Amino acid sequence: SQTIHQWPATLVQPVGSPLSLECTVEGTSNPNLYWYRQAAGRGLQLLFYSVGIGQISSEVPQNLSASRPQDRQFILSSKKLLLSDSGFYLCAWSVTSRGEKLFFGSGTQLSVL
Amino acid sequence: GESVGLHLPTLSVQEGDNSIINCAYSNSASDYFIWYKQESGKGPQFIIDIRSNMDKRQGQRVTVLLNKTVKHLSLQIAATQPGDSAVYFCAEKGGYNKLIFGAGTRLAVHP
Numbered sequence: 001s002q003t004i005h006q007w008p009a010t011l012v013q014p015v016g017s018p019l020s021l022e023c024t025v026e027g028t029s030n031p032n033l034y035w036y037r038q039a040a041g042r043g044l045q046l047l048f049y050s051v052g053i054g055q056i057s058s059e060v061p062q063n064l065s066a067s068r069p070q071d072r073q074f075i076l077s078s079k080k081l082l083l084s085d086s087g088f089y090l091c092a093w094s095v096t097s098r099g100e101k102l103f104f105g106s107g108t109q110l111s112v113l
Numbered sequence: 114g115e116s117v118g119l120h121l122p123t124l125s126v127q128e129g130d131n132s133i134i135n136c137a138y139s140n141s142a143s144d145y146f147i148w149y150k151q152e153s154g155k156g157p158q159f160i161i162d163i164r165s166n167m168d169k170r171q172g173q174r175v176t177v178l179l180n181k182t183v184k185h186l187s188l189q190i191a192a193t194q195p196g197d198s199a200v201y202f203c204a205e206k207g208g209y210n211k212l213i214f215g216a217g218t219r220l221a222v223h224p
Contacts, residue, residue, distance in 0.1 A: 104157045
């Protein structure tokens, strides 16, 4: 069966520090991968998605970037965190690029202080 | 533009009652809809989905109803249990095959 791993679960970082969140998927090949952000008590905002290695699409201008160095690995990064980067970050995967039935990881709660 | 929203931000129900969570969408061309459950501090879990060529789909204790005439989607939970307490999100497939999520409804189940 397929599983998705996301770490760390919680992260507290000072403003201006770098960020690296990692997500890996097991049990499938060539998944579509997504990064979402969720502000407290709000819905999910799509940040990046990837249909293949090295292929990244950005949804909104921001202080973050994403990379996909391997088929089942998706990384969310920042060179210098801002206070507004705080939030709950979720990685997700889907079998196809039809934009249906995403499976989410357990999330990373990022607090930028 | 495309949007997905919810009528009620918080729904309180008694244990054992049926729950109905509503969702409105604006894009009449959307052909796929999905419901997720999110418990505090966790990632959303898939509950059930439905395509626009269907009006109703049933799962275990859950039913999704789609009314394309009024662009309305609902999730019905039968015999609501304390474990059903969570935030529920509806989403529709928008342009470029992206899922567009609503703001969510919190379901609180009281004994």
